[in-house]
Amino acid sequence: MIDKHSLSREIEGYRLLSLLGHGNGSEIYLAEYASSHSPVAVKILPGHRAGDNLTRFFIHATRLKRLEHPYIVRVRAFGTQDDFTYLVMDYLPNGNLRERHPKGQVVESSTVVRYVRQVADAITYLHEQQLIHRDIKPHNMLINAQGNVLLSDFGISVVSHSLDPLAPQQHDFEGTVIYAAPEQLLGTPRRASDQYSLAVTIYEWLSGTWPFSGTFDELVEQHLHHMPPPLRTRNSALSPLIEQVVMKALAKSPEKRFPSMHDFAQAFTWAVEQSTPDRQTPRPTRQFRTPFSF
Template sequence: MEQVEQRLGNYRLLQVLGTGAFATVYLGEHLYLNTPVALKVLRAQVDESTLANFLTEARHVSHLVHPHIIRVFDFGLEAQVPFLVMDYAPFGNLRQLHSPGTIVPFPTIVSYVRALASALQHAHDQHLIHRDLKPENVLLGPKHEVLLSDFGLALLASGTESMQVRGQFGTLAYMAPEQILGQPSPASDQYALAVMIYEWLCGQLPFVGSAARISNQHLYTAPEPLCERYPTIPLAVEQVVFKGLSKEPSQRFVDVLSFATALTEACQVVPAVSPPSRLPILPEAFPLEGRLPLEGQHRRFRNVPVALTPLIGREQELHATRNLLLRPEVRLLTLTGPGGIGKTHLALCLTNEVLEAFALGCCFVSLAAIDDPEQVIPAIIEALGLPVREDGCHPLAHLKTFLRDQQLVILLDTFEQVLPAAPLLAELLSSCPQLKLLVTSRALLHVGGEYEFPIPPLEVPDLRDLPAYDDLSHVASIALFVQRTQAVLPGFQLTVENARAIAELCTRLEGVPLAIELAAARSKVLPPQALLDRLKSRFQVLTGG
């Protein structure tokens, strides 16, 4: 596939245009019509099941006919390797036009945003999420018009990866918090667009650093204010952008077109005649308390974020894990369970509840963006705010020296990706007698002194003897579905008419919180009975576009 002058179907490959994580893009031409095209070729073979799923989604993408979306008009298969055929955009992309560090004028930003928002809204209306919006994926057509590309690449990736990886597909610098956690939604594209606007306004991304640092910042840190460093940016513009960057999707604009409209109006505000008192009051986008800077070894750590949604149906688990963690002999507590069961949510609530019981508090370390076990200790050092040693001291020795006499809880989230690093944790605990580690993982660490607490599914109703709908509201899975549906559909209530469908839906989803939340997110367009009818196999409706 790497050689030019090769043929794929009715197309001749002329040259390589670019290479990405999953596919190679070629400039080609039709063998008979001599028309230029771009061909995106997956760099792996697929099995029949994956190919069938890919074909289904590719048909949806082919229906995205919009003046600001690159048209996908053909699909082919060569030696079990699928490829997409698209319009060729001859003038490169926005990253080439605006290199890193470039500040883009307001009128140009507004023109980009209006075009992209229109394209994204068209896709969202057809239940498709882009998942990888960034300047490199915005092309310039024959008339220098803005064209959104790589919906097809999202399909190529989604056809070859698991549900979790599929949710996380994208570029970390532009990735929404919920997408990092494997729960992408249309609001995730709005967040990525807000990141792009932030970068165009000041020439810098809101979050930079290692993969672990960027991931943590997306999840829990507010971007640096724009107006303080760039007084020419109206406060109204900053407020609109920061609402688009809200950590909680429900706090962003209702849709991406509303975001574009608000930005257009804000860019018309001139700071000299627009006192702050006349600016719209927007919801607080970043209610989380950030990490305090470390000035000495006795500084308390308080960087564990407060969960943005209530912990429903986990009162017993919270009480039991609290008692375990506070027992002197429990140094390593691992919360286990399958993906989506709610390990992180419970761990966040637990650490915030026991914060005052430890002299140095609690420190949160997200490992969601790390797959290299050797990066675990550096990630802990970074989260603690320790300076980098320039004297060649090994990171583990550096960490031991700092934590040797400190009473502290460190929460390590998503450890299953770096299980070979487990012996390092045992070594750290043996050298630091007052340290406790709380770990979330799909698998046990299998080191000495580990205490396991498996997280069960939420309670589901007994369909054979369904309680009255008043009592049904106290069943944990039902309460979660109703609460999360109300976040996207204000006024939604559990009623006699919908109670049975909701009960069956939660039972079919086996009380898995993430699956229930994803179903609730779909309630904005599908009532409970329709969701249930479309749930032909577990999670099918949840993972479709």
């Protein structure tokens, strides 16, 4: 999209330094603000936008710039130049959770709980802002200097105009098929789609492998019509409680998943705590419900 001879160029005062990565047709560059040399990440989105498409980009980017949450990467600026549009975001040099936990590595459930709490908190905030992320995966979970996980990459997020699950909006499929919910693959993403994607991620962390594998078409078929192998067939050390919570969030029908991301995170935390041999007996609260009473 931007050739190597253009890396010294400036984009609205930001000087591109090096390519950090790419995906979904976009490219992300390490850059610096020319006047202060402060590091930032610049995401270049492909395709010339004009008319209604450009208007939609500016409306959507404005919404993203207004997001302010401790577990969400801040969008600092946006604009259009030449034949592309761009987003300027905070730069986090400590990598992402895909790099920290390569495929095949099993992650301790106590560590997964910490990740889930932070990511679910960020997604809950997004949903409250009427946004659906649509690309929840370890690659989009960055690590800050304090070791916290920050959700990133909102280039394909969409506005959820209708909160009625029986009347979702129609969209072309965008995302990562390995982590995509059935309804998202059919072009009707909703908030529960982000829950499914997080559940796929948890499944991978706890077992070292994805629920499904194969070609793009094979993955679509499996997400739509096949239940994933029970989690404990991949990691027998896990408790039935943990398995039940994750498999509930992987239900084909959005209505059979947890009512919200918060409920899913609460249920998963409870299941892990109940499954820890040396846990302290939890003090019951009036508000608490078991994950299977929802």
